[in-house]
Amino acid sequence: MFSPLIQSVLNAKTLQRVGMGWLAIFVSFFTCLLFSQVMAQPLHLGSSSYWQSGMNYLATSLSDKEANTTHFIAVGDTGSGNANQQAVATAMKLRYATVPYQFVLHLGDIIYPVGNVDKDGERLYTNFYRYWYDEFKVPVWLTLGNHDKIYKHGKPALKFYHMPSYYYKNTMGTIDIFTLDTNKFDAKQQAWLKTGLLESKAKWKLVYGHHPIGTSGEHAREKLVLDLRKTLLPTLKEGKADVYLAGHDHDYERFTPTAESPLLTVVSGGGGAYLRNKSEDRVGSLKFIKAHHYLEGLADDKTLRLQALDIENKPLDCVILKKTPAKLVFQSAAWKTCDQVVVPFVEAIQK
Secondary structure (H helix, E strand, O other): OOOHHHHHHHHHHHHHHHHHHHHHHHHHHHHHHHHHHHHHHOEEOOOEEEEOOOOEEOOOOOOOOOOOOEEEEEEOOOOOHHHHHHHHHHHHHHHHOOOOOEEEEEEEOEEEEEOOOOHHHHHHHHHHHHHHHHHHOOOOEEEEOOOOOOOHHHHHHHHHHOOOHHHHHEEEEEEEEEEEHHOOOOOHHHHHHHHHHHHHOOOEEEEEOOOOOOOOOOOOOOOOHHHHHHHHHHHHHHOOOEEEEEEEOEEEEEEEOOOOOOOOOEEOOOOOOOOOOOOOOOOEEEEEEOOEEEEEEEOOEEEEEEEEEEEEOOOEEEEEOOOOOOOOOOOOOOOOOEEEEOOOOOOOOOO
16 A cells, blocks of 8 residues: 555655655655564564563574473582582573573572571572573472571571472473472371372473482482482382482482383582582493583473583583383484483383
């Protein structure tokens, strides 16, 4: 409908009649009209477009993101307040721009040395991760580490971090997430976890706590860790948990599933605290990496992919869990070199 008018405006005689000033007004008007129509359209990258809280988010080909895919990150042992914690925090923030994650897990030891949220909560936690709440508005679920629970038995931390209890359950997409208090894994908590795992109908059952059920790091012979192997591990096995994540040792370590421990077990304590060396060669340890890092997970109906990313967001290690030995749905180049594991446990790592 505007074509005749535009042609008229551009006519030489019309230019002389209306003058160059009016022409500039017309050109500006139509330019603004066209630009406003373009900006009103949703943002797209390839075939991916996501709408959440009134904002457009973009996904890349890292995950070949599809419907029913749940994306999360996890980090542990952060609360140092030093440049290493800042580097990991920055990497996690930048990662959101590439593949927006839907929730965050913190594996404990949030504030050193004694988890005093009244004194250090803003300085050692909020100032580092404010973007989770203010910008991204993603849920953050935490477990208290041994350092966190020193201060008044962790009671102020429950309120500060908006935790419903010391241990609790959440669901996001295809995953049931069980948060544990491994500082005191008593009979009551054990019964709660066992019932929750057995009743869960989720595609994936992910459990996390601060203390590992096995580690080759400094805490390999710690009594609490050895006790958890006798109490927590059988519960995870009976409840057919798929993944157990922990921190405590300041490194990255992945264990291969075995008949005794038929689930993926990962230690991830590289969120900012000083790094530690391996203390022994623990049976089943497949990868041990001394580096600051965090974890990224992607889960759909058939696969759960987990990778460790360093402070430059470069992969350190990755693994794919499959519910059946069938050919993977995901064949993204970013995941082709990952180890593949069939769960429930069938045999050792399949290359």
